[in-house]
Amino acid sequence: MTTEPKNPSDAHNVLDVIIYEAALAGMENPRPSPKSDAWKRELLADTNERLGEMRRALLPEAAPIRRVKPPRPGLLAMTRDALIALAEQLVGKHGAEHVQFAHRDLSTLSDDDLRSLITHLEDDESGE
Amino acid sequence: MYEQAVVDARAAAERFLDDRFVFRREHIEIERWAREEEIDIYEGALDGAQAQLIRTRDRRRIILSDRIADHGARRFNLMHELAHLLLKHMSASLSLMCTPSKAREQRRGAKVNEVSANTFTSAVLVPARQVSSRCNPREVNLDVPWALSKEYDVSILTSAIRVTELSPQRCAAVFSKNGKVVWCAESDTFRHKIRRGTRLRAEALASCFFEDRRLDESARRLPARAWVDGDNAEIVEHSTPSIEHGTVLSMLWLPN
Numbered sequence: 001m002t003t004e005p006k007n008p009s010d011a012h013n014v015l016d017v018i019i020y021e022a023a024l025a026g027m028e029n030p031r032p033s034p035k036s037d038a039w040k041r042e043l044l045a046d047t048n049e050r051l052g053e054m055r056r057a058l059l060p061e062a063a064p065i066r067r068v069k070p071p072r073p074g075l076l077a078m079t080r081d082a083l084i085a086l087a088e089q090l091v092g093k094h095g096a097e098h099v100q101f102a103h104r105d106l107s108t109l110s111d112d113d114l115r116s117l118i119t120h121l122e123d124d125e126s127g128e
Numbered sequence: 129m130y131e132q133a134v135v136d137a138r139a140a141a142e143r144f145l146d147d148r149f150v151f152r153r154e155h156i157e158i159e160r161w162a163r164e165e166e167i168d169i170y171e172g173a174l175d176g177a178q179a180q181l182i183r184t185r186d187r188r189r190i191i192l193s194d195r196i197a198d199h200g201a202r203r204f205n206l207m208h209e210l211a212h213l214l215l216k217h218m219s220a221s222l223s224l225m226c227t228p229s230k231a232r233e234q235r236r237g238a239k240v241n242e243v244s245a246n247t248f249t250s251a252v253l254v255p256a257r258q259v260s261s262r263c264n265p266r267e268v269n270l271d272v273p274w275a276l277s278k279e280y281d282v283s284i285l286t287s288a289i290r291v292t293e294l295s296p297q298r299c300a301a302v303f304s305k306n307g308k309v310v311w312c313a314e315s316d317t318f319r320h321k322i323r324r325g326t327r328l329r330a331e332a333l334a335s336c337f338f339e340d341r342r343l344d345e346s347a348r349r350l351p352a353r354a355w356v357d358g359d360n361a362e363i364v365e366h367s368t369p370s371i372e373h374g375t376v377l378s379m380l381w382l383p384n
Contacts, residue, residue, distance in 0.1 A: 047201030062159030068172025068191060080226075088222050098185040099215035101219045102212035102241070104205050108228045110175035116191070117182065124184045 069123070071115035083114040090121040133244040140215060141251035147260065150255060153279060158207050158253075162190065165213060179205035181212050188213065199284045207253055211245040254280050254290040263294040267382035269347040269366035273301075286370070287311040288377060298382035302355075304328055305375045307338035318382070320356040329354055331362055334367045334376040343369045343376065 031041070036125075078086070091099050103109075109117070150156060161312045167188040172181060173356060174193035178201070190209040195204050220242070254276055262272055268291075276287040288301035292315045300314040302322055312322040326337040331354035339344040347366035357364050367378040 015365060048151070050153060051251045052155065055147075055149050056155065056157075056381045059157065059160040060163040061156075063163055063168065065169045065171050065192075068170045084222060084226055092223065098183075099219065100181065100183040100213070100217070101222075101225065102181040102209060102217060102245070103225065104179040104208045104223065104242070104245075106177040107370075109174050109225050113174060113176045113180075114226070116172065116174070117180075120182050120187075120189060121184065127186070 002041050024091075068116055069119055071112075071119045071124075075115045075118060080114070083111060083118065087114055087118050089116060089122065089126065093125060094121065129240055130243050133240045133249045135245040137211075137215070137247035138249045138251050141248045142256075144214065144248075144252060145255055145257065152258065156253060156255075156280070157331065158203055158210065162206065162210055165210065167210065167213070174188070179209050181209040183213060186229055187334075188201075188264075192193065198283060200277065200281050202284070203281055204249055204283065204286060207249040208245050209246040211252075212241065215244060215248060216240040242347075247342075248294075250286055250290050251281075253282050254287060257296055259290070260294050263291050264296055267364070267383075268295065268297050268299045268379065269364065270368060270379045273379065283367050284377060288379060291379075297334070298384070300380045302334070302380060303375060304338075304378070305373075307335060309373070320358075324357065332378070333365050336368045336380045343367055343370075343373070345369075350357075352382065 076100070097120075140339060148155070148161070154350075159169065161321045163217055165188065166331055167190055168274075170189055170191045171194050172191055172244050174195070176190055178193050178196055180191040182191070192202060196205060220371060232234055239288040259276060262276070265272055267324055270284075270288070273284055273288040273291050275280070276290065278285045280287065285301075292301050292313045293298055295315050296317060297318045298319065300318050300320070300322060302312045303310045309322055309324055309326045309383055310326065314320065314322070328338065331350060332343055333348060333350070333354075338370060345366075345368055349364055352361050352363040354365065361382060364383065366381075367376050369376045
């Protein structure tokens with residue numbers, strides 16, 4: 001059985017008719033054949049491949065890796081306790097809820113690690 | 129607590145891979161994913177950790193320690209810090225980060241985020257959808273971990289753990305140092321626990337390395353008691369040493 005589109009020039013209408021006919025055919029023969037299964041898999045793989053290409057095209061290029069800036073001289077003279085206090089103060093200024101730290105294989109932050117951390121937090125505060 | 133974190137991290141990794149249409153090895157582009165998240169990557173001296181994430185309201189940075197020489201380890205560290213950001217892990221307090229790790233580990237749940245980030249990272253860098261079928265070989269040994277390590281640019285430790293996670297076979301990856309177990313990753317079907325800190329038994333091939341720095345690097349059948357209790361069958365051990373670090377990685381397999 002076929003149904004003529006009401007207005008063949010209307011692409012949506014043509015698509016409706018094709019879907020309708022495909023649904024009727026599907027109801028008459030509800031078990032997919034190996035051929036239709038293979039076609040479905042191929043179509044899905046092809047569509048995903050194209051979507052993947054489009055998605056990857058949206059990714060920005062990798063930026064070059066930078067060297068960490070050395071700490072300002074004033075930080076070099078500070079004791080560990082003073083460094084921790086300053087870092088906590090800066091976190092407070094940024095708003096603790098907006099600050100996230102994470103480390104992999106953290107033993108403990110050394111004094112130099114704290115100086116580096118403070119340098120980053122101060123840069124962010126000054127908008128550098 | 130850890131079990132749920134692992135399940136959640138694996139599910140999150142699958143969603144991440146779906147969102148980025150990662151079908152093949154060349155689609156794993158950590159630096160570009162980091163850039164998409166507006167992360168700046170730095171390298172520098174970092175005494176107390178391998179890598180660090182610092183996020184403020186305006187900036188996101190990942191700092192990689194310049195002590196990491198291995199390319200696979202760098203990729204793992206970068207993805208690990210990215211995982212902390214994507215999984216929105218809460219930070220430890222500064223004072224806690226400044227206490228020695230042993231004291232910190234005693235705090236309940238202090239390591240959950242680390243376990244979660246590691247699980248997410250290995251699931252993204254060595255995707256189950258791409259490698260599962262290779263994790264059920266006729267004979268389990270280090271061949272598949274070596275191949276995955278090269279192909280996916282991860283350390284042999286990461287790929288060995290991943291194989292045990294994905295294999296239906298009774299297998300385990302054991303990492304040892306100074307004659308003791310540092311960690312063990314068992315497959316779901318392994319049904320034995322090799323505990324951290326356990327001294328290697330004399331029958332285990334890996335123990336030879338700690339005796340005289342020599343090791344038979346072929347896969348060998350041994351009595352299962354060389355590694356586990358209560359199993360009279362044979363176990364296959366395939367071990368490889370790192371002379372530089374004084375460690376051994378062993379892949380164990382209990383054939384049915």
